[in-house]
Amino acid sequence: MSLWSRISNAVHGSRLNREIEEELQSHIEEAVASGRDPREARRAFGSALRAREASHSVRVTGWLESLLADLRFGWRQLCRNKVASAAAVLSLALGIGSCVGAFRLIDALLWRPLPIANSSNLYVLSRQMTGLYGKPTEDSYWATPDFNLMRDAVKEQADLIAISDADRTDITFSTDDDMEKAHVAYVSGNMFPVFGLEPAIGRLLAPADDRSAAASPYAVLSWEYWNHRFGRDPRVLGRPLHIGDQTFQIIGIGPRDFTGTETGTVSDIFLPLGMNDLSTRAGVSWHHTFLMLKPGINPSTALDPLRQHLSAISHAFEANCATCFRGVPQATIDRLLNKKLVFHPAGAGISDLQKDYRRLLGVLGLLVALVLLIACVNVSNMMTSQAAARSHEMALRISIGAGRRRLVQLILCQSALLAFLASVVGAFFAAWSAPFVLSLVNPPDNPARLALPADWRVLGFGFGLMILVVLLLGLLPALRASAVRPIAVLKGGADPHSRRRLMRGSIALQVAFCVLVLFLSSLFVAAFQRLQNRPLGFSTDRLLLLETVAGKGQLPVVWNQTAEVLRAVPGVDSVAISGWPLLGRIQINNDISINGAPPSPTPAWFLNVSPGWLSTMKIPLVSGRDFSQEDTSLKAAIVNETFARIFFPGQDPIGRTFARGVNQPLNKIVGVTADTPYHDLREPSRPVFYVPLDEIDADSATGPVRFATFVIHTDSQNPLALTATLRQLIAQRHNGLRVSNVTTELDLVRDQTVRERLLATLAAFFAAVALLLAGIGLYAVLNYSVLQRSREIGIRIAIGASRAGIVRLVTFDAFLMIALGGCAGIALGFGAARYIASFFYQVKATDAEMLALPACAILVTALIATLPAVLRALSTDPTEILRAE
Amino acid sequence: MARNDALQGSLDLLVLKILSRRPRQHGYAIMAAIANTSGDVLRAEEGSLYPALHRMEEAGWIRAEWIKKDTGRRTRIYELTSAGKKQLGVEESRWQSLSLAINRVLREV
Structure with a gap:
């Protein structure tokens, strides 16, 4: 009860003071009523202020009251610069929200223990x-x-x-x-x-x-x-x-x-x-x-x-x-x-998703941490410059006896307010962003599903992050403010260089972080673009895939009849059958034996296809011919160029034979096709051979086919429009064939790039944010330094400094720092890129264009950001400055 | 506050005792009662009485209440709580043993 009343008294401090005042007044009245001299009665109290202070201090928790006062003061400071404060809160919120969102994903995928005993x-x-x-x-x-x-x-x-x-x-x-x-x-x-x-x-x-x-x-x-x-x-x-x-x-x-x-x-x-x-x-x-x-x-x-x-x-x-x-x-x-x-x-369970995304999430974590750091440097700069503007006030506070601890508390309170507001906004951002990013990991037939609860783990992380941000933001300005020497400040400005050194450091730091983000992002975006523009060797245009199953299996002739029915549908251009789609989930290989020799150490992958599959997929024949209906009995095969190069180097493969393993019947090559990716877009070409759908086994009999894929080239831009019609047609035939999955070849190709697309999208987003924040930070620092040095600039102009000289004076330091920070960022980038080189499809970190892009971006941003400060410096009117002195 | 611990201790004791005899009194009345009953030997200073009252209130020994006087002004009156009664017992026995000890020292010499 007592603690509570003290806390409530601290919150309602002015009411408490009124009550104490009233009680003392009533005492004096009593004294006068009982015949004492009014003046003597009042004197007996001594200083009314002291009595009130003494009574006040026993009835409140002192630290809480001073904390509240500091919070109120901090709030007023924030309200004074509404735009700057809002920008600070928003940029911090973006940083904190992204970090918490990334943590939610990383925790859910990699760290959260399974809900089982003794995990x-x-x-x-x-x-x-x-x-x-x-x-x-x-x-x-x-x-x-x-x-x-x-x-x-x-x-x-x-x-x-x-x-x-x-x-x-x-x-x-x-x-x-x-x-x-x-x-x-x-x-x-x-x-x-x-x-x-x-x-x-x-x-x-x-x-x-x-x-x-x-x-x-x-x-x-x-x-x-x-x-x-x-x-x-x-x-x-x-x-x-x-x-x-x-x-x-x-x-x-x-x-x-x-x-x-x-x-x-x-x-x-x-x-x-x-x-x-x-x-x-x-x-x-x-x-x-x-x-x-x-x-x-x-x-x-x-x-x-x-x-x-x-x-x-x-x-x-x-x-x-x-x-x-x-x-x-x-x-x-x-x-x-x-x-x-x-x-x-x-x-924490095991899954391919963990394997595929562990490093990606590491990179994501790095990017968001860097963005948060850039935002922190920005806001810390803002607070430092505000603290510098208040150095007179600080000096005054110290000289009338404020403890240094109180001053540190004052500034930490302000940064805590900022961090708290940013955390609230950031929480909303994190609540939205984590499920959104997860939804981007969405191969259509197998979207990632993770529980993303906002439980104590997430709250604990968020709270820890907030404390960290408070310290990052406030500690430096707080220590600087508390180290103010009143004499020097009240005399009119102490060592002006120390502040400038700090500002320079912050520019370099910010640019380094920003270049690192830009560098990694440009690598990811380039890798994604190269992967997406990789020549496929076949056309995905208007290709519908009906993955079809047939219970215990159906004879190839039934499959062919069904294909014939599909061909008759209006809007269908051509229909072919393959065992499974290219770039799907299935891949099967055989050992290849040439002329009865033991198999080579490299296997080859195969696919069963019907005649016409090559033309439907628009895969060009390099030589030879496509399958015909009679090829089954011949055990014909078509191979790709890589197969020909590996197994028949320097020879014409047409007419030659190979066996799929030792003591297996011979397949005769009738055609050679161009290379196409078989299972994975990122891999170099594999040796692949095609055999007829209705291939015969050793007993010269065709076996039942349990599953296959109808590859359908349609007239319409959206091949999926035909799905319902075709599905119904197949079901109506009651021959045991059922469509199990419908997709398009384009979707299969896109699925291959889900991870790269996700990374490129996120990286580009964070690069834009980092660039924006760094630009704002640079602008603020330079603008402030010009304001600080207006006296010096005015004097220089008055004694005849040239405009070029003024521009150099204002920008030389900044660009030196940008160059330093940029080099540091690139160096860090090389280190980071080595760790994640496996993500970079055909992109090397040392490529000149990968270095040029971030360098240009940061340079352009720097030019734009310094322009207002330069203009301000040039328009300095020396007479005005000198008159003000 | 640490300057005159012994004095403060006895001030607490006096206030508690006065309030146990006559509950619901305001600060001036308590001060007057201390002066009267001690035959004007002991005087509680206003400057230390009120902080002491407020401190004891925070400690939960006494309870305060605002009442309206006939003049229309409000005044704050105090009374003992049960914790205060217990505290009075503690303070009284401590005072007894203290004064006993001091007397013994005086007699020895």
């Missing part, structure tokens, strides 16, 4: 090895039989958990017709219990569900999926769920927060590992393996023995695996067996 004890197993072309690579996928051996071997110390990627899968809940997509993950039965998860309703998968293949057709839905797909209807339990030709029964709903271990993807449905056909195959690595230490096991001592034990088991398994390496050359086997098993902490 800090969770690791993921992967193997470091030498990949194709001798590059080091890491394989994080495991075969289920191998997993089972490892799990049983270490079950005393740790639980091993198998979790597959949450793949976007076609599912149906009732009839075949309404097919939908959901992210389906196969998990070992111990996942839910080891993670300490409880069902929302029903039951979760248990170790008993790991029984032999196909014995546990049960499905668990995630809470999130249950919520948005079924509106939390409890009757969903027991309903069937069809995937391909399998039927599962829904037995339970997972806990509310758990959306799987793949950060950035929400797992909708969990199925038992054993229900996937792949789980019996020793040669297929398809799921991740997690390791959770048992309680009471010390990670620092237990992990390495565990790693060696698991490594030995896995190595023995692969060495014995009879089916793993059939027909693979010994060198490749040696390479594949030479692996090092490693553990990575997985408490």
Whole structure:
């Protein structure tokens, strides 16, 4: 109560003073009424002011009262320069908001622990090895039989958990017709219990569900999926769920927060590992393996023995695996067996999104931090110049006995006010920007999904950032102000150079940060442009792709008939079929054997295509011919130029043969095409060969085709306009073919550049902001220094200095600092660029144009920013200045 | 405030005692009561009485209230709280032991 009344008294200080005054008056009246002399009664009190002070000080918390007074004073200072203060608040808000927004993304993707028990004890197993072309690579996928051996071997110390990627899968809940997509993950039965998860309703998968293949057709839905797909209807339990030709029964709903271990993807449905056909195959690595230490096991001592034990088991398994390496050359086997098993902490989940965006987010964090620093330097400059303008006031305060601590507090209060206002505005910016940036990571069929809660982690970061900004802003001006020597100031200006030194330093600092941002941004933008303008070798114009599935498969003749039907639709120009689209997610390679020799160390990638696919894609033939309908029996093949160069150097490949692995039938080359990117826009061309869609196997029979893509060239600019018609046509034929996914070739190409586009967009935005802020800062500093030196300039003009001399006087220092800062920024930029060189498609940091762009931008900005100051200096009227002195 | 701790201590004791005998008094009356009952030996200075009153109020020993006088002006009257009664006991026994000790010293010599 007492503390509260003191606080409230501090807030209502003037009321308190009135009350004390009134009480003293009433005392004097009483005294007079009881017969004392009024003058004597008043004298007995001594100084009324002192009595009031003494009473006042016991009834308030002194520091709070002085703090409030300082805040009020600071607020009035801010209000005095409304425009400058608003600019300061806005630029800080942009910096703080961007930082908090970037933190939200980084935290959500990389740091936030999974909502499971003991997430800090969770690791993921992967193997470091030498990949194709001798590059080091890491394989994080495991075969289920191998997993089972490892799990049983270490079950005393740790639980091993198998979790597959949450793949976007076609599912149906009732009839075949309404097919939908959901992210389906196969998990070992111990996942839910080891993670300490409880069902929302029903039951979760248990170790008993790991029984032999196909014995546990049960499905668990995630809470999130249950919520948005079924509106939390409890009757969903027991309903069937069809995937391909399998039927599962829904037995339970997972806990509310758990959306799987793949950060950035929400797992909708969990199925038992054993229900996937792949789980019996020793040669297929398809799921991740997690390791959770048992309680009471010390990670620092237990992990390495565990790693060696698991490594030995896995190595023995692969060495014995009879089916793993059939027909693979010994060198490749040696390479594949030479692996090092490693553990990575997985408490925050693991995903490709993390791998792809970890460095990008690092760069983003750097950019926003730099923008915040530039804004801080600006505002700090503003406060320094204000403090300089108030140096008389400060000197006066000190000479009448203000403590230095109070002066520091006074200025820190003002910077705290600024930082607080900026944080409030910045919070709104962060609330909007983080989801917005996330929404830009949006390949249409697999947009990134992250929970971005504004919880204590984000608030704590925001608060810490605010404190940091307060210190950055206020500390320097505060220390300078408190170091004021009253005598020197009241005498009329102390060492004028010290202030100028500080200003010069701030120019250099700001320019360095700004050039760094500009330099990195120009690299990102150039890399994006080069990637986007990369010659494709095919045309994406008006190409519609219908990715189609056919249950257990349909004969090629049925696929061709369907294509024929599509060709008849008005608006369709041509139709071809390929196994999968170029630049899609699928890539398959074969070892290539020439003339029965062992396969070369480089594999080649292939694609099944129908006749006419090349012309529909507008891929030019270099020599030879396209497929015809009769090529199936001939086992014809078409290869690209890279294939020809690698496998038939210096020869004409037409008419030659190759085999897809040792002891396989021969394929005869009938044509050579130009190179096109196959899977990734950034890669150099791969060797690729095309074979007919209806290729025959060793028994001269064509097998069923389970999935393929109709490639449709349309008349209209928007190929998607035809989707509904074509989809309906295919469904009406009732031949088992169903459209699973609709996209355009243009979208697939765009998806390849999502990351680069995101980075280029953000970098360009921050570069513009940094340039603007640096320009404003430069303007303010120069303008202020001209104001400060107006006396000197006036005298110089009066004694006959030339205009050029005045301009040099005003700008020489600034441009020297700009040059210094620019060099420092470029040097920092080289360092940073090395760390992220992998982002720069065909762009080198040392390219002349990459250096020229930021240099020109900063120079132009500097010229514009110095112009007003130069004009002001030139228009100085010496008589006026000297008269004022 | 630290200058005259002993004096202040006894001022607190006097004020608390006066208020325990006659509750709801204003500052002047308390001052007058101290003077009267001590036979004009003890005088509380106005300059220290009011800070002491306000300090004790903040400590929660006494409670203050504004009332209207017949003249129409407001005056502030004080009364003991239960914490104040307890404090009075503490102060009284401390004073007793202090004066006992001082007397003993005087007798020895």
